């Protein structure tokens with residue numbers, strides 16, 4: 001009982017509350033990424049998300065309490081249209097694909113189009129998941145994010161690579177968006193840009209043009 005009232009107090013005192021949604025095909029790892037971030041755990045079972053899962057997360061940023069609602073739904077919703085309430089008042093979006101399944105990368109524009117119909121302006125982070133399965137994929141150039149001017153991350157829900165970074169950036173961007181400021185977004189874009197230059201041994205070829213050569217760097 002004590003814990004519940006503590007939570008309620010937190011909620012009461014929250015200076016800010018943001019909603020962050022997650023998009024991407026079924027089985028790309030949306031739920032596993034949330035699990036990794038929220039409970040620092042990972043259970044490799046294969047349960048597709050049924051309907052909707054809502055995760056509550058509280059954090060402190062610059063001395064302010066921030067309440068985050070993470071929304072997670074089943075990727076197979078793609079075949080219907082995602083319910084508008086999923087997008088309603090979202091402040092940021094984490095868009096995920098599976099580096100081991102090219103089709104999930106090719107479907108990103110479909111997700112992105114629907115997102116923009118409902119939320120034309122919110123920050124959207126593009127996440128390439130499952131890099132633990134084959135580190136060579138990080139040498140590939142997945143240009144969708146760059147073309148759209150979106151921040152891009154290689155991550156792994158299985159071993160935790162970059163997961164905290166993505167979620168923390170998403171929360172900051174959601175807050176910046178809510179406060180009508182692009183400052184943090186600009187900062188992250190600059191930082192990722194530099195990171196990109198430092199680690200750039202990859203060819204300039206786009207993943208889309210590398211049909212049938214999954215291992216070429």
Ligand SMILES: Nc1nc2c(ncn2[C@@H]2O[C@H](COP(=O)(O)OP(=O)(O)OP(=O)(O)O)[C@@H](O)[C@H]2O)c(=O)[nH]1
Pocket residue numbers: 024025026027028029030031032033043044045046047048049050073074075076129130131132133155156157158159
């Ligand atoms: N190797 C590896 N497997 C992963 C990773 N993340 C998720 N998986 C596996 O991918 C499968 C799907 O993960 P989920 O998180 O359930 O995928 P989802 O995107 O939530 O799928 P839906 O709920 O159906 O939309 C599971 O079997 C996970 O174990 C990862 O980083 N590396």
Ligand SMILES: [Mg+2]
Pocket residue numbers: 030031032047048049072073074075
């Ligand atoms: Mg899921």
